[in-house]
Each structure stands twice: as C-alpha cells, then as structure tokens.
Amino acid sequence: MNIPDTILIIDDEVQIRRLLEITLSSNGFKISEAATGKEALVEAATQHPSIIILDLGLPDIDGLELMKKLREWYQKPIIILSVRNSEEDIIHALDNGANDYLTKPFRTGELLARIRTALRLSQDKTGTGSLLLFGSLFIDLAGHTVRKNNILLKLTATEFSLLALMARNSGKVLTHQYLLKEVWGYTYLTQTQYLRVFVAQLRKKIEDDPTHPSLIITESGIGYRFGE
DSSP: OOOOOEEEEEOSOHHHHHHHHHHHHTTTOEEEEESSHHHHHHHHHHHOOSEEEEOSBOSSSBHHHHHHHHTTTOOSOEEEEESOOOHHHHHHHHHTTOSEEEESSOOHHHHHHHHHHHHHHHHHTTTOTTEEEETTEEEETTTTEEEETTEEOOOOHHHHHHHHHHHHTTTSEEEHHHHHHHHTOGGGTTOHHHHHHHHHHHHHHHOSSTTSOSSEEEETTTEEEEOO
C-alpha cells in the first residue's frame, strides 16, 4: 500500500485552506495546515511534507522571509500561492527558493498539475546522476552530449550550458536574470533578448515542433520552465 504524500498548506485564509484540503484530499494527498509562520515551521519540521504550498501574506511574518527560513533545511518543492501578481514579486520568490508560483484566484486543475509535476521531478532527482532523460531527449551532463531519438545533436558550448542548467532544474521556473547570470555572468543581467535568441536556437534543435515547444516552456515576463 502506497503512503500518500503529505502537503503542507500555509495560508491564513480559512476558506482557501478548506478549498485546498477538499481538493487535495480527494486526489489522494494527506493534508497538514498552518495559518501562521510560527505554526508552519513546526508543521514542516514534524510532518515532513513532500511539498509545501505557501501564501506570502501571513499575519506574523512575510512569506518570503518564511521561505528563506525553510530553505535553510527544507529541500523539497515549495509552490507559492498568492494574490501578489507583480513580476517583481514572482521573480523575487523564484530567485529565493520557490519552485513554482501561482496567483490567486487559481484553477484547481492547474494547481494539481503543478503539484504532480513538482513531486515527480523531486522524486526523479534522487540518484539520477549525470544522465537525464526527457522523452526522446537524452542529456549526458558529464559527457557534454545530447541525443534526440538516439541521434547526436550538435550544440555549441553555450547552448549546452544553458540546456544543462535548465535540465538540472527541470520543473522549476528559472528567471531571465538567473539564467543570464549563471550562463553568461552578471554583466549580461539585462540582456533578455540575448537569452531569447539562444532559447530559440535550442528549441530548433531539441523540440519536435519549435513553434509549439513542449520542453522549454515560456513563463511570460518571468523566464522559462524546462521539462515535459
């Protein structure tokens, strides 16, 4: 018998917690709840959740500060669920440890899909080493080679660095600034058009249909998410 994954819901709105509890319980998840940051730290430490859903507007501590405290030891996925919808808030959350970000009001179907993806990718990362497989795309991080349908692809060093970075963080939204900093350095932080050119080149090489990508997904105004 499979033990259900525990999801910790951190939100001070009773209605939101009830909605999430009903939705997630009916889909086979075990639920733990917290209405404050203090309660959340206790629940996270004692319940060992497989994933955390975090609201940023908590009564005793800002959600971003709470996430920083959690990230000192909690390595599993954290999904932000918040009314804050500015690009600045979203980028700040993703750059400081969030795996995903949904704004309220949200669609429960989309939230469930994001949860399943985050859990699958979190589980897949245990013991995968330097070999990554995404459908017909095979990435050998140590060997610096990429194959699609068992055909060796010709990637430049920069293209491979960008692809490897996204693949190692599959399922997580990576901001434009993070990608530019990691691949090209701090002097390129504002060169988002430069990044778009390389993403377009990569899509032509690894996607079945570059005009409708299924591997490198654009998160409008924020960055990119990698993975099927």
